[in-house]
Amino acid sequence: MNYSIGIDLGGTDIKAGLLCEDGSLSCRMVVSTQVDEGAKPIATRIAETARKIINTVESDSEKNKKIIGIGIGAPGLIIANSGIIHFSPNFPGWTDIPLLDYVSTELDDIDLPLYIDNDVNVMILGELHHGAGIGYENVIALTLGTGVGGGVVINRQVYHGSWNTAGELGHTIVQPNGRKCGCGNFGCLEAYAGAKGIIERTQQRIAEDMKTSLNPDSLTPKQIANAANDGDELAVQIYSETGRYIGIALTSIAHILNPQIAIIGGGIAAAGESLLFQHIRREFKQRTMDIPSNMEIVPAKLGNQAGLVGAAMLAY
Numbered sequence: 001m002n003y004s005i006g007i008d009l010g011g012t013d014i015k016a017g018l019l020c021e022d023g024s025l026s027c028r029m030v031v032s033t034q035v036d037e038g039a040k041p042i043a044t045r046i047a048e049t050a051r052k053i054i055n056t057v058e059s060d061s062e063k064n065k066k067i068i069g070i071g072i073g074a075p076g077l078i079i080a081n082s083g084i085i086h087f088s089p090n091f092p093g094w095t096d097i098p099l100l101d102y103v104s105t106e107l108d109d110i111d112l113p114l115y116i117d118n119d120v121n122v123m124i125l126g127e128l129h130h131g132a133g134i135g136y137e138n139v140i141a142l143t144l145g146t147g148v149g150g151g152v153v154i155n156r157q158v159y160h161g162s163w164n165t166a167g168e169l170g171h172t173i174v175q176p177n178g179r180k181c182g183c184g185n186f187g188c189l190e191a192y193a194g195a196k197g198i199i200e201r202t203q204q205r206i207a208e209d210m211k212t213s214l215n216p217d218s219l220t221p222k223q224i225a226n227a228a229n230d231g232d233e234l235a236v237q238i239y240s241e242t243g244r245y246i247g248i249a250l251t252s253i254a255h256i257l258n259p260q261i262a263i264i265g266g267g268i269a270a271a272g273e274s275l276l277f278q279h280i281r282r283e284f285k286q287r288t289m290d291i292p293s294n295m296e297i298v299p300a301k302l303g304n305q306a307g308l309v310g311a312a313m314l315a316y
């Protein structure tokens, strides 16, 4: 059997695991990233973690295990083919860091190819091969978290664009002159369907005297979803609006790309069918032309494993 090593590099933790070609994960480990130490010590920790997994596989009595490569998923703008992190919001001060070179120097005694890509591209790759995207050719993905990430797959290949910035679906404009986005523009999907947008829209409505069980000073998207499930009218409205904004964004994307399926993941997507997905689909169907409206809209399947599975899939 073939195996590959997946590394999910985050601002807090480095997660690692061994992916079998059948999609099963084993040898999972987590070490602290320690961002403030800088890129080279982080590359050393990544290499040490990979080496531990390689040693575990080599000492395994079952000798037909073959590791074919190591893949790393990381947040930010990644120049995938040269292994460079151009910019990452999770790693302050990093500009054009040749992370793959650093890791490969640490592992120069081990003859395995190394790969890196953006965490959302990696998530979509995981879903494409072992999750909600199995059997589809043209796929888009959204991750609803602190920000709203996006990815595009065309003919089963992640599309990177001319300068590696394709797939920024979270910055689709859903409201001209709308809320300010972290990117500097106004009215992006992220400014409505990201955690900050959801919380601030709720606070604004509470300030307008809308009745609610929610405390405006300590809000999270999950609390708002819980309140909505308990029947809180404001919370229900906030999620149905969030769904509408996502449906509006998906309308533009479906008209441009005509994908077969949109996979939606991230913590906020856990609000589920009745709070979120039915509103996304209704808005999308109402606005989209006949043929592109065939696109299916489904939740991601791999949950928080998608980063590891997808990173390991870079090696295939």
Ligand SMILES: [Zn+2]
Binding pocket: 170, 171, 181, 182, 183, 184, 185, 188, 190
């Ligand atoms: Zn934006």
